[in-house]
Amino acid sequence: MSRVVLSIDTSTSVRVAVSAGADWAQDGSDDPRGHTEAVAPLMRDLLARLGLAPTDVTDVVVGNGPGPFTGLRVGIVSGLVFGHAMGIPVHGVCSLDVLAQQAVEHVREGEFVVATDARRKEVYWARYRVDPDRPEQDRAVRLTEPAVARPADVPEEVRGLPTAGRGPVLYPELFPRPVAVLDVSAGVLGDLALQRLSRGETLPVEPLYLRRPDALTTAERARA
Numbered sequence: 001m002s003r004v005v006l007s008i009d010t011s012t013s014v015r016v017a018v019s020a021g022a023d024w025a026q027d028g029s030d031d032p033r034g035h036t037e038a039v040a041p042l043m044r045d046l047l048a049r050l051g052l053a054p055t056d057v058t059d060v061v062v063g064n065g066p067g068p069f070t071g072l073r074v075g076i077v078s079g080l081v082f083g084h085a086m087g088i089p090v091h092g093v094c095s096l097d098v099l100a101q102q103a104v105e106h107v108r109e110g111e112f113v114v115a116t117d118a119r120r121k122e123v124y125w126a127r128y129r130v131d132p133d134r135p136e137q138d139r140a141v142r143l144t145e146p147a148v149a150r151p152a153d154v155p156e157e158v159r160g161l162p163t164a165g166r167g168p169v170l171y172p173e174l175f176p177r178p179v180a181v182l183d184v185s186a187g188v189l190g191d192l193a194l195q196r197l198s199r200g201e202t203l204p205v206e207p208l209y210l211r212r213p214d215a216l217t218t219a220e221r222a223r224a
Contacts, residue, residue, distance in 0.1 A: 010075030011067030024187030115167025
């Protein structure tokens, strides 16, 4: 039996996909506070739509973020629990890389940036370059490590590049060249992971929180 991949990303909105041959069955939720309630039903419903049982899944892929602490954790933990229960591998991919890959068909050449909503009037961002010599499913080469910053603190030459993600929607005066890619596609996440796995890469699940969570313990608040 060919690989059946369950793909989950909660770094932006909630997106879930299951591979169906060369295509993906996909669904999602845009409720910013409904990550916990949405992921498990979406997984169940997509598998049922394809006539698959959880035991048919061979791999799980999760978006590593960066993303807000609670929302990102929901997707990663859901994937890890499913993988542990089924005894199958779980792979992680930077969510900004997925948005960059989605942006390639719009940008086509040269450099661009991905900037997503980090809340607290900040963005998560990274700089990319289109490499036409790479496989079609993985043509966005990341040039900088993912970072979090106030939009005005992102270097001006970066902000002037074509920009995917919700950064241009939230801060149009600072990111003046929007690219029509807003949220992660779980299907593209899965394709990107499979392409990298085919090259022998290891894809660890490593959450990219980039900053401390909003919720602090009593001891942490006292130290602050």
